[in-house]
Amino acid sequence: MxxxxxxxxxxxxxxxxxxxxxxxxxxxxxxxxxxxxxxxxxxxxxxxxxxxxxxxxxxxxxxxxxxxxxxxxxxxxxxxxxxxxxxxxxxxxxxxxxxxxxxxxxxxxxxxxxxxxxxxxxxxxxxxxxxxxxxxxxxxxxxxxxxxxxxxxxxxxxxxxxxxxxxxxxxxxxxxxxxxxxxxxxxxxxxxxxxxxxxxxxxxxxxxxxxxxxxxxxxxxxxxxxxxxxxxxxxxxxxxxxxxxxxxxxxxxxxxxxxxxxxxxxxxxxxxxxxxxxxxxxxxxxxxATPTQCTDLSWIKPGKVAWEWWNSWNLYQVDFRAGINNDTYKYYIDFASRYGVEYVILDEGWAVNLKADLMQVVPEINLKELADYAKSKNVGLILWAGYNAFNRDMENICRHYAAMGIKGFKIDFMDRDDQLMVEFHVRAAEIAAKYKLLVDFHGTYKPTGLQRTYPNVINFEGVHGLEQMKWSPATVDQVTYDVTIPFIRMVAGPIDYTQGAMRNATKSNYRPVNSEAMSQGTRCRQLAEYIVFESPLNMLCDTPLAYMNEEECTTFISQIPTTWDNTVALNGEISKYISIARQKGNEWYVGVLTNWDARILELDLSFLGEGSYKAIVFKDGINADRIAHDYKKEIIDIPMDKKLKITLAPGGGYAMKIYANSK
Structure with a gap:
């Protein structure tokens, strides 16, 4: 050719x-x-x-x-x-x-x-x-x-x-x-x-x-x-x-x-x-995400959860042996009721260990009695469930515990996202919704919109959360991670991070203590995380007495909503700092986090519009770089030009609640 x-x-x-x-x-x-x-x-x-x-x-x-x-x-x-x-x-x-x-x-x-x-x-x-x-x-x-x-x-x-x-x-x-x-x-x-x-x-x-x-x-x-x-x-x-x-x-x-x-x-x-x-x-x-087909969402109640696992059931100044028993959980229920916390979780330990059978409850726990007691205090109960135990008898478990008055499950240890595991999440969401139960997927992959398809799926882990501070060495930089996830992991959806530590540590003072854990960074950082982190079901990780001894902080935390009418990301750089404002009704909350660098920031609050405003402020104390739990609470007037300069300690935070000045 x-x-x-x-x-x-x-x-x-x-x-x-x-x-x-x-x-x-x-x-x-x-x-x-x-x-x-x-x-x-x-x-x-x-x-x-x-x-x-x-x-x-x-x-x-x-x-x-x-x-x-x-x-x-x-x-x-x-x-x-x-x-x-x-x-x-x-x-x-x-x-x-x-x-x-x-x-x-x-x-x-x-x-x-x-x-x-x-x-x-x-x-x-x-x-x-x-x-x-x-x-x-x-x-x-x-x-x-x-x-x-x-x-x-x-x-x-x-x-x-x-x-x-x-x-x-x-x-x-x-x-x-x-x-x-x-x-x-x-x-x-x-x-x-x-x-x-x-x-x-x-x-x-x-x-x-x-x-x-x-x-x-x-x-x-x-x-x-x-x-x-x-x-x-x-x-x-x-x-x-x-x-x-x-x-x-x-x-x-x-x-x-x-x-x-x-x-x-x-x-x-x-x-x-x-x-x-x-x-x-x-x-x-x-x-x-696929829109929900559910027509009645009125039974789905976001809120906060008093949590016992992070603080190792460490009650003190009580007349009973603290642990996995009814006296301990009634104490948590009383605490939740006192502060308007919507739920108490029974984490790992309420079901017989190594049996993977959620129908086998340890003899120290009377779940029906606890559910009735919680109801009388206007508090709901959520149960932790390992994947194997929940999956093997899902329908019967949901039917049984919904009839008892349990409000939802925290399902843990899936740790995969192959097709069969993804289909498990959908099936769990669907069956739980059938019995009007909330689902918190722990030990799982990132959210991809399932919370829109099944709104009873109210939170997801898939995050290096505060639980890591129970065992992580000082080489783990949780503070920098905290100002990274809002730009990456949180793009996917809500995070079950479990903040709220009242024992706080500077960079040099942090160490892992499993039974009496601490956070990295300041007290105000923990408060601000309730605003910065999107989390419709939000844990209070510390022990009730620690919160009762910190009345100002606890009252403020308990008032922060977990779902919002509007959100405005104000400023931030990945791994450096983040500031977010969120609105509920006529009130705005602003949360700010920094990395280990002390920082002076100017917040542009022009989203407030015209008018005069005041704010309850929690800011890092002057010595927070040495004593991480040092903070100052004050009530301030928002400047008329809506520009507010704030100061953050290393690993610090800033939290405030803004409301109209009625004068």
């Missing part, structure tokens, strides 16, 4: 490809954010913000076990754009009404599947949708994030427990590293933040995870590319781990998910912020 003929063939082949290639551009409603999609032999997308490239061309596809591959050599059958502007009511959230405004591109392909893109002013998201006649199996999904430069990232490496490659508590602290410095054999979980051009930040997350494994991220090449990876479908499992309450995956299948013909897959989310603090105010995950 002559070279001329080869050239002609190549020319016509090239022209054919050019005609086959299709490109689409979708902009955000305010034109600041743009996604470019190319459909060729592969489908790729890139993301730009105000001319700055956030993501370079990144491929996406999904491979099925029957040989089909979604997104490879895809044949487009239709493309449709749409603009949506609506409001979402959010009764158990950080704001009562959410503005939901986006532009959408729907790409339908031959073979009965769809790729859906949405572009908001603060981020983009895409998901696969199938409309097959029959069920199918997903072998793998290609998720790639190609970054245009070797930028710094905040990486939470998964602390693999050793039982299985994808088993982790999802409680890691963050490593601030360049993308190319990623440990090649390490997985990280989302949300994860990457720094970008001109000080912008990119937060990678996922939403609406209901029937599919969660996404980990990896970088095995030392490149600027992050790749999604998913836990394979479990094949053989056995009970084991902590007190025989965990389910250990022994072997796996060579695929990741079994799916129904009609499946909406999770959203892959890229949130872009110009200012760090905008991440702390994001609604993206909630907006993308």
């Amino acid at each position: 002559s070279s001329r003929l080869l050239l002609i063939i190549f020319f016509f082949w090239s022209v054919s490809l050019m005609h086959a290639q299709k490109t689409f551009t979708v902009e955000s409603p305010d034109k600041s954010l743009k996604i470019d999609i190319t459909i060729d032999q592969v489908i790729t997308y890139s993301v730009s913000h105000m001319g700055d490239l956030m993501l370079s061309k990144s491929p996406l596809s999904m491979k099925l076990t029957d040989g089909r591959t979604l997104g490879i050599n895809a044949r487009l059958s239709s493309a449709r754009t749409n603009m949506v502007q609506q409001e979402i009511k959010a009764p158990i959230y950080k704001r009562a009404v959410i503005s939901d405004h986006y532009n959408e591109l729907t790409l339908r392909f031959k073979g009965n599947y769809t790729l859906l893109f949405r572009v908001y002013n603060d981020g983009v998201a895409y998901r696969w949708i199938t409309n097959f006649k029959n069920s199918f199996v997903v072998e793998s999904e290609q998720v790639v994030y190609n970054f245009p430069a070797d930028n710094q990232a905040f990486v939470p490496y998964a602390n693999i427990q050793g039982f299985a490659p994808f088993m982790t508590s999802f409680e890691s602290v963050y490593q601030h590293i360049k993308l190319s410095q990623w440990k090649s054999k390490h997985l990280a979980f989302s949300p994860l933040v990457v720094e970008a051009a001109n000080g912008k930040k990119i937060c990678l997350a996922e939403a609406d995870l209901l029937n599919y494994p969660g996404m980990f991220l990896t970088n095995s090449e030392g490149s600027t590319r992050l790749t999604g990876i998913f836990a394979p479908y479990p094949k053989e499992m056995e009970w084991g781990g902590y007190h025989n309450l965990q389910e250990i995956v022994k072997t796996t299948e060579n695929y990741i998910a079994k799916c129904k013909g009609n499946t909406n897959f999770p959203w892959r989310v890229v949130i872009v912020s110009e200012k760090d603090f905008e991440l702390a105010d994001s609604d993206m995950i909630y907006k993308l």
Whole structure:
């Protein structure tokens, strides 16, 4: 064959490809954010913000076990754009009404599947949708994030427990590293933040995870590319781990998910912020979640919880032996009632150990008597439950304890997010809702919007919370972590952090004491965390007498709401400081945290609008850098220009309640 003929063939082949290639551009409603999609032999997308490239061309596809591959050599059958502007009511959230405004591109392909893109002013998201006649199996999904430069990232490496490659508590602290410095054999979980051009930040997350494994991220090449990876479908499992309450995956299948013909897959989310603090105010995950089908939410009561586990049931100046018994829990109930705390939790120990049977209650506890006593004091009871014990008899457990008057369960030690475990969370939420029970998922992966689909799911752990201070060495920097999670982990949803320590330590004085734990940082830091951290079910971690001996602080904590009418992130930088204002009714609360650097900040309170205001303020005492529990309470007038200068000690905090000055 002559070279001329080869050239002609190549020319016509090239022209054919050019005609086959299709490109689409979708902009955000305010034109600041743009996604470019190319459909060729592969489908790729890139993301730009105000001319700055956030993501370079990144491929996406999904491979099925029957040989089909979604997104490879895809044949487009239709493309449709749409603009949506609506409001979402959010009764158990950080704001009562959410503005939901986006532009959408729907790409339908031959073979009965769809790729859906949405572009908001603060981020983009895409998901696969199938409309097959029959069920199918997903072998793998290609998720790639190609970054245009070797930028710094905040990486939470998964602390693999050793039982299985994808088993982790999802409680890691963050490593601030360049993308190319990623440990090649390490997985990280989302949300994860990457720094970008001109000080912008990119937060990678996922939403609406209901029937599919969660996404980990990896970088095995030392490149600027992050790749999604998913836990394979479990094949053989056995009970084991902590007190025989965990389910250990022994072997796996060579695929990741079994799916129904009609499946909406999770959203892959890229949130872009110009200012760090905008991440702390994001609604993206909630907006993308499946709306609830529940019509009556009146029985779902957010609130605070008096908690005994962190303080090791350490009551003193009492006439009974403190521990797991009715006298101790009646004392906690009395304390909760006195301060208007809505719940008391019975954490680990009320059920017989090593039996994984929630119907076997220890003889020292009479649950019916406690439930009746709590009801008489206008307090609800929540029960801790290990995953194994809850999962094996879920319906009967919920029915039995709901009839007794129990208000909910704190379910612990899932420590996986493969498809079977994700489906457990949905099933637990659904059955608990059937019996009007709250659910606090502890020992679990990050939220992805399940709290919108099932509003009785009122909190999630997946955070390196205050419990870590019972055993962590001084090398663990909880203070810096505290001013990192509002920009990363909290983007996904509420956090069961369990603050409220009345024993506080400076950086040099902290040490782990399991039975009489302390916090890192100041007293006012603990108060401010009730405002800064989103947590509809919020623990008071310390012992009742410690709170009663600190009447000012306890009264203030007890008055702080756990859900809000509005939220305004005021300022902040990742790992440095954060300031957030939240509104309930006619009152505003402001919380500020700093890292180990002392700091002077000016708060812009212009969100208050016109008028005269006063505030109850809790601020670090003049000696808080030496004695962490030193604080000062005062009542101040908010300046008429709404600019307030504040001072924070190292590891410090600032909390205030603002109200109209009636004069």
